Amino acid sequence: MKSVKVVRVGHRYVRDYRTLTHLCLVSRALGAEAIYLEEVEKELQETVGEVNRTWGGDFAVVEGKWKKVFQDAKAEGRAVVHLTMYGTPLQEKIGELRKRDSFLVAVGGPKVPGEVYKLADYNIAVTSQPHSEIAALAITVHDLQRGEELKKEFGDYKLKIIPSGRGKKVEEKS
Amino acid sequence: MKSVKVVRVGHRYVRDYRTLTHLCLVSRALGAEAIYLEEVEKELQETVGEVNRTWGGDFAVVEGKWKKVFQDAKAEGRAVVHLTMYGTPLQEKIGELRKRDSFLVAVGGPKVPGEVYKLADYNIAVTSQPHSEIAALAITVHDLQRGEELKKEFGDYKLKIIPSGRGKKVEEKS
Numbered sequence: 001m002k003s004v005k006v007v008r009v010g011h012r013y014v015r016d017y018r019t020l021t022h023l024c025l026v027s028r029a030l031g032a033e034a035i036y037l038e039e040v041e042k043e044l045q046e047t048v049g050e051v052n053r054t055w056g057g058d059f060a061v062v063e064g065k066w067k068k069v070f071q072d073a074k075a076e077g078r079a080v081v082h083l084t085m086y087g088t089p090l091q092e093k094i095g096e097l098r099k100r101d102s103f104l105v106a107v108g109g110p111k112v113p114g115e116v117y118k119l120a121d122y123n124i125a126v127t128s129q130p131h132s133e134i135a136a137l138a139i140t141v142h143d144l145q146r147g148e149e150l151k152k153e154f155g156d157y158k159l160k161i162i163p164s165g166r167g168k169k170v171e172e173k174s
Numbered sequence: 175m176k177s178v179k180v181v182r183v184g185h186r187y188v189r190d191y192r193t194l195t196h197l198c199l200v201s202r203a204l205g206a207e208a209i210y211l212e213e214v215e216k217e218l219q220e221t222v223g224e225v226n227r228t229w230g231g232d233f234a235v236v237e238g239k240w241k242k243v244f245q246d247a248k249a250e251g252r253a254v255v256h257l258t259m260y261g262t263p264l265q266e267k268i269g270e271l272r273k274r275d276s277f278l279v280a281v282g283g284p285k286v287p288g289e290v291y292k293l294a295d296y297n298i299a300v301t302s303q304p305h306s307e308i309a310a311l312a313i314t315v316h317d318l319q320r321g322e323e324l325k326k327e328f329g330d331y332k333l334k335i336i337p338s339g340r341g342k343k344v345e346e347k348s
Binding site: 125 | 297
């Protein structure tokens, strides 16, 4: 598996609580190590912490300014991939991206500062249509990992789902 | 391209306005023909209508009860694919699914009625971890279409993005 971290550029907390929660949980479920947010509200931290305790793993929600997060990622050798509907189509760059081993995937929105486009190594579009940073992130990670992220096992869980064609089967660790 | 329709089972409008908007726009951007919702608020209808007028296409938001939508889909020969963290892993079923030509993809949430599991042709998990129906939908459609959906052209637009490695280029139809 490639190493993936995520950063969300920009901040509109009140309107975006559910979107931020989705971004955190998608990042975790698809095997990212951490998500960086401009500001981390306690409620969100607790929601993600509870998911870790119940379902396993040690996914981290970290407070950090995007520019510093970009700099640190580059210093670690990560490719900084900014997802934007204005960028180069994912399918044109995926081959080149897969040559890299570690990534910082940046998601933002319409109000992302112009500097983000300049400081990113890649500006990548998952379609050139308006939709959702959650979907763009999911498809990008899925393609970077060639689907391997779907098989990730999360250690140290209380509950684990036993996949089933019908109904719900859950293993509870005693 | 496969024919895809989407249905959202369940209804929690006030809390979910942004999630619903994302579900609609992701469905549209990834080439689905329509999304069915238990209740269609005017504001949502207008948001999606404005996206169609600006960026093209004729994606539809339709009011419909999930059970009727399931029945109609089956009568049309669609495979009904319910996305749930409790289901069979997508990667185990994708080969079988790709043999079908048309789909109804159902997304719900923790409070989906048990009947949904029974009436769906497939209960499919995009990871067995809690995350986001938006991400699960995106990855499922992306895999069903083998990425071809990313190349979809939308007719009759006012604005069209010219993909670009840096910055924003938009073509405006006069």
